[in-house]
Every structure is written in C-alpha cells, then in structure tokens.
Amino acid sequence: MPIDFFGLFFLGLGPGIAFFIVLIARKSFLVLLALFSAFLWLVVLLFISAIFRAFVPLSSTIGPYTGMLAASVFIEEAVRFGTWWLHRVTLNTLDNMARASGHRFGLLDKLYMAVAWGYGHGACHAVFFFLSLLPLTTGDGTLYVGTCPQMSVFLVGALYSLAFGMILTSLTVIAFDGYMSRSYLVVAAVALLHWGAAFLTLLNFQQDGCLVAMPVLVALGLLLTGYTVALCWKKGKVAR
Amino acid sequence: MKLITGPLVHYSDMTQLAGQKVVVVPAEDASKLLTQFLRDSSLRQDVVGILVDPTTGRPPGDSAAGPFPGAEFAPYSARDYVWNPYGTGLTQQWFGIPVYMLTEALANETGWRADYNAQNDLKGGQHVARMEVPMQATGNSSQCITEQHCLPVGGYGVWSAVPVLPDPLYVNVSARPITLVTATMDSNSLFHDLTKGANTAMSGLIAGLVAMSLLVRANHTATYARQLAFAALPGEAFGYMGSKRLLYEMQLNSTFVRGLKLDLIDQVVDVNQVGAAFNASTNTSSFYLHTQLAGGFGDASELVGAAQSAATADGPLVQAGAASPSNPGIPPSPLMSFLRVKPGLAGMVLADFDSHFKSSFYQSEYDDGFNITVQALVDASVLLARTLHTLAGSPDTPALEVNRTVTRILVAELAVCLILEDPGMRCPLAALLMSPDVDVYYDGSTSAAVKGYPGVLRWVDVDPRASRSKPNLARFVYNYLGNLTAVPLPSNRTNSTWEGAPCDTTVNICPAPLACIGWRYGTRDPAGMGRCRNTTTMYFPAYSTRLWYGNKKGSWRWWVDDAAASWESNYSWPTDPMWTESDWPARTPTLTIFQEESETTQIVVLVVGLVITFATGLASWLGVRAFEKHIKSH
Numbered sequence: 001m002p003i004d005f006f007g008l009f010f011l012g013l014g015p016g017i018a019f020f021i022v023l024i025a026r027k028s029f030l031v032l033l034a035l036f037s038a039f040l041w042l043v044v045l046l047f048i049s050a051i052f053r054a055f056v057p058l059s060s061t062i063g064p065y066t067g068m069l070a071a072s073v074f075i076e077e078a079v080r081f082g083t084w085w086l087h088r089v090t091l092n093t094l095d096n097m098a099r100a101s102g103h104r105f106g107l108l109d110k111l112y113m114a115v116a117w118g119y120g121h122g123a124c125h126a127v128f129f130f131l132s133l134l135p136l137t138t139g140d141g142t143l144y145v146g147t148c149p150q151m152s153v154f155l156v157g158a159l160y161s162l163a164f165g166m167i168l169t170s171l172t173v174i175a176f177d178g179y180m181s182r183s184y185l186v187v188a189a190v191a192l193l194h195w196g197a198a199f200l201t202l203l204n205f206q207q208d209g210c211l212v213a214m215p216v217l218v219a220l221g222l223l224l225t226g227y228t229v230a231l232c233w234k235k236g237k238v239a240r
Numbered sequence: 241m242k243l244i245t246g247p248l249v250h251y252s253d254m255t256q257l258a259g260q261k262v263v264v265v266p267a268e269d270a271s272k273l274l275t276q277f278l279r280d281s282s283l284r285q286d287v288v289g290i291l292v293d294p295t296t297g298r299p300p301g302d303s304a305a306g307p308f309p310g311a312e313f314a315p316y317s318a319r320d321y322v323w324n325p326y327g328t329g330l331t332q333q334w335f336g337i338p339v340y341m342l343t344e345a346l347a348n349e350t351g352w353r354a355d356y357n358a359q360n361d362l363k364g365g366q367h368v369a370r371m372e373v374p375m376q377a378t379g380n381s382s383q384c385i386t387e388q389h390c391l392p393v394g395g396y397g398v399w400s401a402v403p404v405l406p407d408p409l410y411v412n413v414s415a416r417p418i419t420l421v422t423a424t425m426d427s428n429s430l431f432h433d434l435t436k437g438a439n440t441a442m443s444g445l446i447a448g449l450v451a452m453s454l455l456v457r458a459n460h461t462a463t464y465a466r467q468l469a470f471a472a473l474p475g476e477a478f479g480y481m482g483s484k485r486l487l488y489e490m491q492l493n494s495t496f497v498r499g500l501k502l503d504l505i506d507q508v509v510d511v512n513q514v515g516a517a518f519n520a521s522t523n524t525s526s527f528y529l530h531t532q533l534a535g536g537f538g539d540a541s542e543l544v545g546a547a548q549s550a551a552t553a554d555g556p557l558v559q560a561g562a563a564s565p566s567n568p569g570i571p572p573s574p575l576m577s578f579l580r581v582k583p584g585l586a587g588m589v590l591a592d593f594d595s596h597f598k599s600s601f602y603q604s605e606y607d608d609g610f611n612i613t614v615q616a617l618v619d620a621s622v623l624l625a626r627t628l629h630t631l632a633g634s635p636d637t638p639a640l641e642v643n644r645t646v647t648r649i650l651v652a653e654l655a656v657c658l659i660l661e662d663p664g665m666r667c668p669l670a671a672l673l674m675s676p677d678v679d680v681y682y683d684g685s686t687s688a689a690v691k692g693y694p695g696v697l698r699w700v701d702v703d704p705r706a707s708r709s710k711p712n713l714a715r716f717v718y719n720y721l722g723n724l725t726a727v728p729l730p731s732n733r734t735n736s737t738w739e740g741a742p743c744d745t746t747v748n749i750c751p752a753p754l755a756c757i758g759w760r761y762g763t764r765d766p767a768g769m770g771r772c773r774n775t776t777t778m779y780f781p782a783y784s785t786r787l788w789y790g791n792k793k794g795s796w797r798w799w800v801d802d803a804a805a806s807w808e809s810n811y812s813w814p815t816d817p818m819w820t821e822s823d824w825p826a827r828t829p830t831l832t833i834f835q836e837e838s839e840t841t842q843i844v845v846l847v848v849g850l851v852i853t854f855a856t857g858l859a860s861w862l863g864v865r866a867f868e869k870h871i872k873s874h
Contacts, residue, residue: 003842010849018857108871141834144365152365236871
C-alpha cells in the first residue's frame with residue numbers, strides 16, 4: 001500500500017536525502033563527486049557479484065554467507081584505498097589550481113569532498129540493497145521471513161539502508177583521515193568495523209536475530225557519525 | 241466494487257482468534273461450518289469469507305439439496321419425510337459472504353499461512369485473503385432479468401421416439417399410446433461449476449440410453465403395439481425445470497414436441513438413481529419400483545408387473561421389488577411433474593433405493609462415480625429394456641434376447657464419456673458423433689468433462705434439430721439417439737435425395753424431417769460432416785416458465801413473462817422459482833492470498849521516517865553552519 005512505500009522510503013532514504021540536500025547539493029562539484037563515487041562503488045558491487053555468480057546458488061546458511069561477506073568487505077576495503085588515492089590526486093590538482101588562481105582551497109572543502117566520497121558509497125549500498133526492493137511495497141502485500149516475524153523484509157532493508165548509509169559515509173571520512181596521517185591503527189579499525197557491521201547482519205539468520213542486529217547497526221551508525229563529527233571538529237580546531 | 245479482505249484462520253482456531261476472519265475449513269467440515277454460520281449471529285459478524293479446502297479428504301456424505309428435495313412439487317404432503325439423509329439444503333440459503341472452493345495450489349498456500357496467523361495471534365504481518373466479488377445482479381431474478389444483469393439457468397434436453405414417428409403429412413396412421421422413459425441429465429451442488437452428477441443423473445441416463453440401444457438392436461420395434469419415447473431432462477434440480485417445460489411445450493403443441501402428445505402418453509417410467517444397486521457380497525443388483533399408490537393417480541400395476549417379470553428373467557442376479565408401502569409416495573423424480581399435469585397416467589420410478597437414498601452424495605461436488613458399479617448399470621439397463629419390451633410389445637413380438645457382454649460394452653463406453661473427467665466428451669464414442677467444446681483453464685489444462693450443472697441459457701434456439709451452439713451433453717445425447725434410432729425414409733417420399741447426404745450445421749442443412757447426425761467439422765469434406773438421417777430426435781429448451789426469450793420493442797432478450805400463469809394455476813404448480821445466474825465482469829470473481837503489513841506498523845514507520853528525515857535535515861543544516869563558523873574562527 002502507498003503508506004507502506006512512503007513510510008519505508010522516508011525511514012530508509014529520507015535522512016540520506018535530507019543530508020544530501022543540506023550538505024552536498026550546495027556545491028555542484030560535490031554532487032558530481034558523490035555521483036562518481038556512487039557509480040564507482042556500483043561497479044565494485046557488480047564486480048563482486050560477478051565473482052560470486054560462480055557460487056550460485058549460495059546455501060542460505062551462516063557459513064557460506066560469512067565467507068561471501070568477508071570476501072566482499074575485503075574487496076571493498078581494497079577499493080577504498082584506491083578511492084583514497086583518487087581523492088589525493090584530486091586534492092593535489094585542486095590545490096595547485098587554487099594556488100594558481102589565488103583562491104583558498106581549505107580544510108572544509110577537503111572534508112566536504114571526503115564526505116562526498118563516503119556518501120557515494122553509502123548511497124550506492126542503499127540503492128543497490130534497498131531502493132531496488134522498494135517498488136514492491138507499492139502493492140498490497142509484504143513479506144516476512146520465518147526467522148524475523150517482528151519486521152518485514154522491507155523494514156529490515158530500510159533499517160539497513162539507514163544504518164549503513166551512516167556507517168559507510170563515516171568510515172570513508174575516518175579512513176581518509178587515517179590514510180592521510182598514515183595511521184595503520186585507524187585504517188585497520190575501519191576495516192574491522194566494516195567487517196563487524198557486515199557480520200552483524202548475519203544475526204538475521206537466527207530466530208529473532210533481526211531484533212538485535214538492526215537496532216545495533218543503527219546505533220553503530222549513529223556512533224560512527226558522532227565520532228566523525230568530533231573528528232572533523234577537532235581537525236577544524238587545528239587547521240589554519 | 242466489492243473487495244473483501246480478511247486474515248486467514250483455520251476452522252479449528254476459529255474460536256480462539258477474535259475479530260474479522262476468513263475461515264479456511266476442510267471439506268469434511270464445510271457443511272457443518274456453513275450450517276453453523278447461518279445460525280450463529282457472532283459468526284455472521286466475524287466471518288467475512290469461507291474457503292473450503294478439498295485436499296484434506298472428502299466428507300462421508302454431502303448433499304447440498306434438502307432432506308426432501310423438491311418437497312413442494314410432490315403429489316403428496318409429507319414435507320418432513322427424509323429421502324436424502326445427508327441433505328443440508330444449503331443451496332436454498334442466503335449466506336451474504338463469499339464462499340470459495342480452493343484449488344490444490346491455493347489450498348497448499350492457505351494451510352501454512354493460517355498456521356502462521358494462529359502462531360502470531362494475528363499480530364504483525366498477517367496473511368490475508370482478498371476476495372473480489374463484483375456481482376452485477378441486484379435484487380431478485382425478476383429484477384435482474386429486467387435489468388439484463390443475469391441469465392436464466394437452463395439448457396437443452398433431448399427426446400427421441402422409438403420407432404421413428406411417421407410424418408403425419410405423408411402417412412395416415414392412428415397414433416399409438418406412448419410409453420415415455422425419462423432420465424435426468426444434470427444435477428446441482430453448492431459450487432455449481434464443480435458439480436458432478438454421476439449417480440444423481442448419469443446413472444439413469446446411461447441405463448436409459450443403453451436400454452434403448454438394446455431394444456433397437458434387437459430389431460423388434462416394428463412389431464410394438466405402443467410407441468416408445470425417451471426424454472433426457474435437464475434442470476430437474478431447479479424446480480423440475482426440464483419436465484415442467486416439456487409438459488408446457490406439449491400443452492402449446494410447439495415444434496419442439498411434435499408427435500409427443502400428452503394425450504397419448506399414458507405410461508411414464510423414470511430411471512432415477514440406479515448406480516448403487518449392486519451388492520458385491522450377495523452378488524445381486526436390487527432395484528426398487530416406486531409408484532404413487534394413494535388415491536387419484538393412475539394404476540401402475542402393469543408397469544410394476546412388467547419390471548418384476550423382467551427381473552426374474554435374469555435370475556437371482558437382478559432383483560426388482562415394489563418399494564415399501566410405508567414410503568409416503570414416489571421419491572423426488574420428474575414423474576412428480578407428469579402426475580401433477582396428468583394424474584391418470586401410470587407412473588413408475590426405477591431406483592436403487594427404497595425408503596431413502598442409498599447414495600450419500602446426491603446433488604454434490606463429490607458425486608463422481610466412485611460408488612457406482614458398471615454391474616449395477618448393466619443390470620439396470622437390461623431390466624429397463626426387458627420391462628419396456630414387455631410393456632410395448634404386441635402378441636406378435638418375439639422375446640427379447642439380451643447379450644450381457646454387449647450390454648457391458650455399451651455401458652462402459654457411455655460411462656467413459658459421461659462419468660469420467662478424462663476423456664469426458666473427447667471419448668472415442670463421442671468422437672464419432674460430435675466435436676466437443678473444450679474448456680481451457682488459465683493454468684493451461686483443458687477439460688471436456690460432462691458438466692453436472694445445466695449452466696445458463698443465453699438465447700432459445702427454436703429449431704429442434706439444430707446442433708449448432710448447443711452444450712456438449714445435449715449434442716451428445718441428440719447425436720447418439722439420432723444415430724441409434726435412424727431408419728431409411730419410406731420409399732414413397734420425394735425428398736429422399738437428401739437422405740444420407742453429407743450435412744453440417746451452417747451451410748448444408750437437412751430439410752425436415754431429416755436431421756443432421758454426426759457432424760464434427762467442415763462444410764465441404766464429407767469425412768468430418770454428418771449425414772442427414774430420418775429420425776425423430778429433437779432438442780427442447782429448458783428454462784423457467786416465467787421467462788420468455790424474444791423480441792419486444794426491437795431487442796432480442798429475456799423478458800419476465802406470465803403467459804404460462806394460467807396453465808400453472810390450472811395444475812396448482814408451486815410458484816416457479818425462476819433460477820438465474822448473475823453476470824460478472826470479465827476475470828472475476830478472484831481470490832488473492834498474500835501477506836499484509838499491519839496498519840499500525842505502516843503508520844509508525846511513516847511517522848518515524850518523516851521525523852528522522854526532518855531531524856536529519858535540521859541537524860545537518862545547524863551542524864554545517866556551526867562547523868563553518870568554527871573553522872572560520874580558527
């Protein structure tokens with residue numbers, strides 16, 4: 001029913017869109033960057049699914065899914081380093097251009113760009129794993145699985161989209177900061193957090209597991225968002 | 241217009257779960273639930289739909305007719321007598337809610353979904369059934385016929401004369417008294433399209449057709465002193481529509497019944513339910529001969545005597561005795577109509593039961609023939625053939641010799657066509673006589689099974705020999721009897737060039753009195769075309785006597801008509817029920833089974849979603865402002 005569709009839309013994608021409008025839409029360069037990032041991550045996801053096409057059908061049990069998630073996150077983290085490299089190249093180019101024209105290219109812009117990279121990642125996952133299902137909710141039915149009688153599959157998707165939007169955006173910003181300051185601890189922590197979040201979703205295989213997994217993921221997202229804001233605030237303090 | 245949705249609840253969980261529900265009930269308990277529903281007001285409030293699951297097994301007995309079907313038509317007053325012990329009378333009740341019989345696929349779906357609902361106590365995502373039932377007819381039959389939103393229940397019956405009736409234009413023979421044999425062609429049940437009439441109708445029809453075959457093959461009909469006639473009657477389950485219409489048409493002396501005059505009919509033998517007569521443990525078939533004894537009706541002792549001597553001719557294998565005198569009269573049978581209009585005629589009902597029906601599935605979806613034996617049908621056919629031979633024969637008529645093996649083959653051939661679902665009307669016997677209409681279901685499966693329900697009559701074909709657009713069973717009986725009873729035209733006829741000529745239903749039409757028998761396809765190739773034969777076999781329509789199909793004010797359609805009112809009151813007919821079926825929009829009614837999110841969850845999600853969206857927007861905006869100021873200040 002339409003209420004279902006709009007409810008889930010606002011729950012899963014609303015905050016992301018609001019964030020986009022306020023933070024990213026003001027600067028067209030950021031919009032392009034976010035779109036490019038989303039496209040890049042889409043290609044990565046397609047690449048990962050191409051690999052796992054060979055393993056279809058994947059038995060719907062924890063074992064095979066753990067393996068798949070571990071491999072996918074590993075590939076994504078590797079690509080994240082690649083995006084950091086692209087980010088650095090872009091930053092250097094823009095820095096030189098700014099110096100040449102006499103304009104300032106400051107910390108805020110760099111942070112905005114990191115956020116745009118991260119937002120693309122989060123948005124790509126939201127579209128790939130949630131928006132693709134959403135049109136089904138315009139009809140009259142819904143779908144519940146036996147292991148999660150409390151939330152429909154679509155509600156789980158919306159919460160996933162909300163949580164991972166926050167998690168992936170924050171992780172990118174944190175990771176870029178880690179790469180920049182060459183802090184292996186931070187980079188490792190980012191990778192571990194990503195794996196951790198991915199493995200948390202495996203709890204959905206357990207009876208009533210979704211009741212634990214989804215709220216924890218949303219809480220994790222809020223936590224990481226808070227940490228990122230604090231990180232940026234701190235950096236703002238010491239920046240020239 | 242009407243979309244009814246409700247959560248699926250098992251019949252066994254009905255009392256534990258409160259609120260509106262769609263009850264999924266196994267077939268064995270369906271009649272119980274429906275009867276309970278009619279009595280219990282709390283059920284009437286809560287139950288918005290009923291789904292019957294036939295996969296769990298058949299009930300021990302089921303009949304949608306009443307305990308005394310058609311009691312108001314009986315020539316005696318005994319409304320409380322129980323002829324039909326399993327009768328529930330549900331077809332005469334108004335439920336006001338949709339009741340569906342599930343297919344196997346849907347039954348598999350509803351089972352676990354109703355379990356899920358019960359487990360979760362109807363909270364959260366419920367599994368619901370959504371029923372779309374936009375019936376177009378409103379009010380009663382008179383209203384919907386006038387508004388053209390319904391069509392009358394009806395069909396075509398077939399009657400045939402053995403031997404062929406002479407054409408009165410050419411031959412001046414004094415008309416002989418007629419012995420009419422009647423058989424019912426169809427039945428009724430709660431779910432019309434699923435009706436099967438193996439014992440209720442087909443057993444008598446098969447026995448009648450085979451008996452006629454035996455008599456014709458014995459080749460003594462030319463010596464008969466009486467005229468034999470056989471009539472297959474449709475719609476008998478709907479206020480004796482077929483027999484009533486036949487009698488009315490005879491009153492009008494219409495083209496449908498030329499030669500069949502009620503004045504000449506003084507003996508009527510109705511072949512009723514005969515399939516359950518054989519008792520394997522005693523190795524005998526027992527038949528009962530019902531007659532209306534109580535005063536004022538014709539003396540049927542000749543009929544009973546002929547039947548009893550016919551039974552003794554087949555030794556201990558076949559037994560036929562008069563029905564118990566403690567019965568109030570004849571059982572539900574077309575004979576009731578005949579005795580009403582001509583009480584003086586001698587009437588007998590041949591049946592496999594005495595004081596109450598032996599079959600536990602009279603007028604039911606489960607009357608599929610598993611309780612019928614070929615032996616019973618063979619014995620009934622032979623008994624009937626011998627009886628008619630005795631009644632019709634003259635002193636010159638030789639004795640009837642019956643080959644039981646041939647009889648068995650005839651019965652089996654007809655049973656394959658008329659009782660089995662597959663091949664049904666695509667059977668080898670029918671393939672020689674006609675080309676059946678095949679139903680295609682939307683899962684791709686096809687069926688040409690004989691329908692137990694008469695269906696609706698869209699218009700009335702006034703040509704008694706036209707096979708075009710007639711339903712499968714009527715065409716089969718017509719062509720079977722036509723083929724059986726055809727004889728060469730007398731030599732002094734001028735029209736004899738058409739006899740034996742290839743014919744069809746549209747282009748090459750046989751001139752009267754010839755009829756086109758056996759047309760299957762084509763108008764040029766003789767291989768598929770029929771042949772014009774000289775036979776007295778005719779269709780007659782069956783529909784309510786209070787309706788008329790014709791042209792008034794420029795349009796051809798059904799009209800409510802009281803032309804028959806005086807005839808009806810003359811013979812004190814009970815008010816004609818005027819059965820009709822409503823029109824429905826294409827592709828309806830429908831049943832959809834799916835899982836639905838609860839209202840509360842949907843609204844909560846929407847509210848929370850809107851709140852966090854605006855909160856995020858606000859927080860981000862404030863945050864960005866603060867951050868930019870923070871950076872600028874450093």
